[in-house]
Amino acid sequence: MSEDAVQIIARGPRAAAESAAASLDADPVLEGATYSILEEDEDHDVWRIDAFPTTSEETDALKARLAAQPGLVVTVEPLADADWLAMSLSGLPPVRAGRFFVYGAHDRGQVPPNAIALRIEAGAAFGTGHHGTTVGCLQAWNDLLKARRFDKVLDVGAGTGVLAIAAARTGARLARGTDIDAPSVRIARENAALNGARAEFVHASGLGHQRVRSAAPYDLVFANILAPPLVALAQDIRGALRPGGVAILSGLLRTQERRVLAAYRSRGFRLLRRIHRDAWATLVIQRS
Template sequence: MSHTALQIIARGPRADAEAAAEAIDRDILLEGATYSILEEDEDRGLWRIDAFPTSDEEAEALQARLAEHPGVTVKVEVLADADWLAMSLSGLPPVRAGRFFVYGAHDQGRVPSNAVNLKIDAGAAFGTGHHGTTVGCLVAFDELLKRERFERVLDVGCGTGVLAIAAARTGSRVALGTDIDKPSVRIANENAKLNRADARFVYASGLNDQRVRGEGPYDLVFANILAPPLVALSQDIKEALRLGGVAILSGLLRTQERRVTAAYLSRGFHLERRIHRDAWSALVLRRMG
């Protein structure tokens, strides 16, 4: 039986919404689930989760996790038979993150001349630049570029490739991205060509792939994934970085900061900065030992 395209919408106070999002992150069956969390109504203190299950099993698991939190109300809507992702993103405005300007084809005429312009259209991979985690990574990278350069950059869980492409466009000699999703790798390589960026993307699980090790050690590692794999990869990311190298981590909620930060501090990292966008956090850590 084919899966009916659904959108699951949950609304509630921030604490309840963040707790529900954490429950989704903890569920191993939902490791690849696509969802977002953002503030919908500041005056009312209302936050919203939008989830887009790709199977009936995932839809059931999402609803089960959300139902565990009585502070949020849950609604399920059937999506029309259309490219809803492209349609929804076609109306999103371009994003400015420091020197970076991320835009889609519909904003071709709004590209500024004083920015590093990155054209990333809607597609089947995460990372158009609109999500708070991606913006946080770009803002962190922009700030670092004001005082140092990164010759060798790795993007773990690259999605559309926007972060590695941003590195290549700002002078990184090596800009390599990896993903465990083959369509994402294809899309990222297409985006690199579209942006005339000397960035390369490979299908690889983890950082022990020979193609990943062969380009290291890296000056900078991006990892915009989820909190549990960020913790699990802390030693691998350390080993991939040179001494003094920087890790920019995101994909985690503010409530998950302490857990992720503790994992990296225990590996000899120093926390340099936190960046918050909506409920999301980006961490800038430097390898000191």
């Protein structure tokens, strides 16, 4: 990481933070930008956005968008040249989502009996299980398994691989993940080996890769990405699913549900369930 790398932090009430997040999502300059939104102080209605720009153009656009939102206080801090993600994760507690227990190496002695333990090391990839979107996807998967089984599962934007690994550990004959980020694919493969999971990961953008198309149609597709690419991939995800197949969509704010649902309903999907966690939403939908 360069010495000029920064972290942009914005704090304010929930309404202001969610409005700012929607503004970031709508800006084409920030389509690939990385940020998170979470509740920092429930008693005082303080929400926080953390953004991690990778270019000067992203830095300028993020600062401008966040500063333009009334009610937010924006600060910019230098990001040290260190494995800041690994250090921050070392202090996070393990996560329980249904039958799944997601933990890092520092919590390996805390696995409860009868849980499906998933050891996930993040490195530079997204998806440790702590984020509301990942928890929502795991909870949705856990609950779906009470009624049926899914033989072939695809995870679009796999990150650390936690969702594909969870599928492989709970009966999916084929669990395949894709990610546009090569380091994430490497980390996902390492996590699969750590968990003894027969999950495969492919470095690919979208669903057009030969190894993705060759296994279609899938019984279930995870897509824990962001609202704009979820909308853009609606037709491709429909094409990857068998009739009656299920998609679990996340990475979107509650304020973005209507837009994402409209894209899928227009392609013959019906909503089975919503899961809300903090400001984030997970949608469980079925191809008709």
